[in-house]
Amino acid sequence: MQHSKLPLACDVAALVPDGAKPSPAALKEARERAERVAADVFAAAVAVLELPDGYRIQLRDVPAILVRAAEFVDIDRRCCGLLRHALVVDVGGTGIWLEPTGDDDAKAVVTPDLKRLLPASVTSC
Numbered sequence: 001m002q003h004s005k006l007p008l009a010c011d012v013a014a015l016v017p018d019g020a021k022p023s024p025a026a027l028k029e030a031r032e033r034a035e036r037v038a039a040d041v042f043a044a045a046v047a048v049l050e051l052p053d054g055y056r057i058q059l060r061d062v063p064a065i066l067v068r069a070a071e072f073v074d075i076d077r078r079c080c081g082l083l084r085h086a087l088v089v090d091v092g093g094t095g096i097w098l099e100p101t102g103d104d105d106a107k108a109v110v111t112p113d114l115k116r117l118l119p120a121s122v123t124s125c
Contacts (some may be wrong), residue, residue: 004049016038034075041065041098042117054083054101056113063098068096 016022016030044065047058059065066089073085083106086099100110 012082034079037075038073038113038117041069042114043119044068045118045122048114048118048122051099051101053103054099054107054110057098057100057114057118059096059098060095066096069096072098076100083110 005012016026022030023102041059042057044062046055046060049056049058059069066087069087073087077085083100083102086097086100086101088097088099089095090097103112
């Protein structure tokens with residue numbers, strides 16, 4: 001799948017509400033919140049499948065993980081718009097999958113974060 005070229009950098013300022021120039025404290029708070037949400041989502045990972053253009057990550061079906069995963073997608077799309085995200089819930093609610101995908105450059109940027117955030121018990125990417 002062809003994706004348009006976007007900057008391969010995270011813009012934490014995009015997470016700070018109000019549109020005004022964010023203060024250092026607001027940037028720090030936004031960065032910490034984004035990190036907490038990502039940590040919560042990836043801590044719920046039970047399996048990961050590498051795709052040609054990204055990853056398919058199965059999440060434990062625990063209370064609120066779908067909402068937390070949607071929150072992660074919202075944060076990531078605003079600050080790091082280099083990925084396409086999909087949240088998939090299998091028929092009958094038997095599985096929840098997060099699928100971040102993008103071009104080769106985007107995948108290369110995401111891979112170290114996944115390795116850092118995924119639990120050791122999950123097959124590494």
